[in-house]
Amino acid sequence: MSRLNVPTPEEVPAGAQRILDNVGAQLGFVPNMFKTIASNPTVLEVVTSLQATLSRVLDAKTRHSIALAVSQANGCSYCLAMHTHVATEFSGMPRDDIELGRIGSSVDPRRAAAARFAQRVVDSRGQVSDAELAAVRGAGYTDPQILAIVALAVQFLLTNFIKNVNQTDLDIPAVGPVDTAVAQ
Structure with missing residues (x-):
């Protein structure tokens, strides 16, 4: 269970809603991680801006x-x-x-x-x-x-x-433990 407050859609600050809408358009849904970070629009902007900028490096x-x-x-x-x-x-x-x-x-x-x-x-x-x-x-x-x-x-x-820190609730299928035999 998430340990930080996840704002309801009505509680999401206006500046954060635009960013959440963009994330939803890109991924087809808004992951819980972004919903949680939306409680602080500045942090949400930093995270999404960093992701967008670094999406241009390497393949x-x-x-x-x-x-x-x-x-x-x-x-x-x-x-x-x-x-x-x-x-x-x-x-x-x-x-x-x-x-x-x-x-x-x-x-x-x-x-x-x-x-x-x-x-x-x-x-x-x-x-x-x-x-x-x-x-x-x-x-x-x-x-x-x-x-x-x-x-x-x-x-x-x-x-x-x-x-x-948040122990964000999974909103997509979990992955199992890594199979170290694949490296063999």
């Missing part, structure tokens, strides 16, 4: 792999369910690649390097080793792209923390 499947890796690292069941849904429905990612993303990998070696690096950024609180930085560079990522990976990790960290 969609790489962003989804990073989202899954970060959400798994943070134990955010809501985010794992939502990112699984979005990756499947909007990017056509196959189930095995979604599972790999959760463990910081991918069917694509370059995307695997980005997911693994993002997961290490989160796990190490940004204190990545020289070898980890060299590995993501070795996969072909430039310094501007590495900055994008870090920014995406922080974006997902922000929403993971909001959802974990």
Whole structure:
């Protein structure tokens, strides 16, 4: 059960309603996460603006792999369910690649390097080793792209923390535990 107040449609501040309408138009429904954040229009604007801006960096499947890796690292069941849904429905990612993303990998070696690096950024609180930085560079990522990976990790960290604090009620199918055998 959500621990923060979820405003009723009548309680949603005017500035937030426009944003919720845009989210609903994009996804086909307004997820509980956004409904909760709508109680603070400024935070809602920050989250949605950050998402919109960072949707222009890297390709969609790489962003989804990073989202899954970060959400798994943070134990955010809501985010794992939502990112699984979005990756499947909007990017056509196959189930095995979604599972790999959760463990910081991918069917694509370059995307695997980005997911693994993002997961290490989160796990190490940004204190990545020289070898980890060299590995993501070795996969072909430039310094501007590495900055994008870090920014995406922080974006997902922000929403993971909001959802974990709130214990946001799932409004989409839950995902089960990650199958670590997929990495074998």
